[in-house]
Amino acid sequence: xxxxxxxxxxxxxxxxxxxxxxxxxxxxxxxxxxxxxxxxxxxxxxxxxxxxxxxxxxxxxxxxxxxxxxxxxxxxxxxxxxxxxxxxxxxxxxxxxxxxxxxxxxxxxxxx
Amino acid sequence: xxxxxxxxxxxxxxxxxxxxxxxxxxxxxxxxxxxxxxxxxxxxxxxxxxxxxxxxxxxxxxxxxxxxxxxxxxxxxxxxxxxxxxxxxxxxxxxxxxxxxxxxxxxxxxxxxxx
Numbered sequence: 001x002x003x004x005x006x007x008x009x010x011x012x013x014x015x016x017x018x019x020x021x022x023x024x025x026x027x028x029x030x031x032x033x034x035x036x037x038x039x040x041x042x043x044x045x046x047x048x049x050x051x052x053x054x055x056x057x058x059x060x061x062x063x064x065x066x067x068x069x070x071x072x073x074x075x076x077x078x079x080x081x082x083x084x085x086x087x088x089x090x091x092x093x094x095x096x097x098x099x100x101x102x103x104x105x106x107x108x109x110x111x112x
Numbered sequence: 113x114x115x116x117x118x119x120x121x122x123x124x125x126x127x128x129x130x131x132x133x134x135x136x137x138x139x140x141x142x143x144x145x146x147x148x149x150x151x152x153x154x155x156x157x158x159x160x161x162x163x164x165x166x167x168x169x170x171x172x173x174x175x176x177x178x179x180x181x182x183x184x185x186x187x188x189x190x191x192x193x194x195x196x197x198x199x200x201x202x203x204x205x206x207x208x209x210x211x212x213x214x215x216x217x218x219x220x221x222x223x224x225x226x227x
Contacts, residue, residue, distance in 0.1 A: 008152070032213055043116075043202050043218030044155070089155070091216075098143060098162055098208075099170055100216070104154035 006103035023090035030092040118219035135203030142208040144186040148199040
């Protein structure tokens, strides 16, 4: 079965530094990979989507990479701020279906 | 636009009771889905729909029913609640096209406790 792994341990980082979160997947090759942000007590909010033929995607301070050979996506937040503290989820779709699989998320805490 | 709305926000049920979690969206999205989120388990897909009259099972469908009579609404029914269904439930919607191509919009969630 498809599986997505994100570092379940919280990531603490000093304000101003770059945070890097990892998403590894197994067993298939998705056409798209998505990243979401979730704050406590709220639903996930979409951040970025990257296609399999894109190596990198940027949006303001966010950057996502997609390595289909390693079956890995990296999510970077540059110049991190305390307001970036949240849980970040990656998601894939089962190819040919509309079934999305989410990772368990990585909790990021940016220290002032 | 209100986006995706869910009611109720909180619910406590006794084992064996039934109830319906409501979900509505005003973005004319064809695709709607229900997830449950448990600590350490992430979001798991319960049921989804790609349009009115079309539903299908996700990863954890047992104990839940859905129907899709309109584009806007996608209710989730718990037929006989069990403590294992204690969770936070999220409804989501998106445009339909090449799978995975479109972002999902999530509702605020329903926190359900079954005693």
